[in-house]
Amino acid sequence: MKILITYSSKTGNTEKVAKAIHENIPQASLLPISEIVNLDYDLIFVGGWIDRATFDQTALTLAKQIFDKNVAYFFTLGAYPDSDHAKDCITNIETLLKDNNNNIHGGYFCQGAIDPKLIAWFSTLPSDHKMAPSEERTKRWDAAKSHPDESDLNKAKEFALSIMNSIK
Ligand SMILES: Cc1cc2nc3c(=O)[nH]c(=O)nc-3n(C[C@H](O)[C@H](O)[C@H](O)COP(=O)(O)O)c2cc1C
Known part of the structure; x- marks a missing residue:
């Protein structure tokens, strides 16, 4: 199975989460969105930082180009993870991915400095x-x-394993 973990990160928070996910899925390709060559993968983890309650522009542009795939998403945000704002971010990102007929296997997010x-x-x-x-x-x-602190990154690693178990 070809797996891509790709992300947009302005100040490094989302990159840390991407790397944590990769630690538990070392067979996956780990690439910043700017370095993606194609989307020829069986499973795509797409990550971004939150800007105005959705993916930042780079992650948003990519997400709109992913169709009919197995996907999982991750993001970091300044707001509290248990806030209504975080729920809005989840809704906005999931709507975007579902609209393109993708099969969403899960999502992970945490606060980021x-x-x-x-x-x-x-x-x-x-x-x-x-x-x-x-x-x-x-x-x-x-x-x-x-944030992301050690606990956030450990949870990202657990998330990676749970996604892999869900598609076995
Ligand atoms: C221009 C800008 C807009 C942002 N907008 C939001 C926002 O709407 N909601 C939020 O919770 N955090 C917002 N943030 C905070 C970032 O999403 C957060 O710090 C994130 O962890 C940055 O990730 P990065 O280090 O990977 O770039 C914003 C940050 C910037 C720079």
């Missing part, structure tokens, strides 16, 4: 702006800082 440059920019916003620092937001950004 937010780019300090983005946080610095948030700090320049007027206090009534919806992304300006507030007590709640600052707490969430701080909580994201340590």
Whole structure:
């Protein structure tokens, strides 16, 4: 079985998750989306970072090109994993993959540290702006800082095994 693990990652969080998945599926090809040559695989793990409640543009563009495949997805996000926002991300990504008649075997996601440059920019916003620092937001950004951590990566490895068991 030909397996691809492919990802988009701006600051390295999603790449860490991709590498963890690969550790438990070493026979798979591990490629950043920019290096994919074709989609001639039996199973594709597609990963991205979250931008406006869905895959970032690179992962989104790729996901729209995957049709009639066995797929699994993964992502990292700044929001809490148990938030409504995370649920929206799952819905948006799964809808995208299902619309192309793909067979979704599962998904994995965890929090990922937010780019300090983005946080610095948030700090320049007027206090009534919806992304300006507030007590709640600052707490969430701080909580994201340590992710993905060892536990997140161990869960990504377990996810990899569960997907492989599901398609045996
Ligand atoms: C431009 C931009 C937009 C983002 N939008 C969201 C968002 O809508 N929701 C969210 O939870 N996180 C958002 N984030 C946070 C990233 O998804 C998160 O930090 C992710 O782990 C980055 O992954 P990477 O290191 O693989 O690039 C955004 C980050 C950037 C830079």
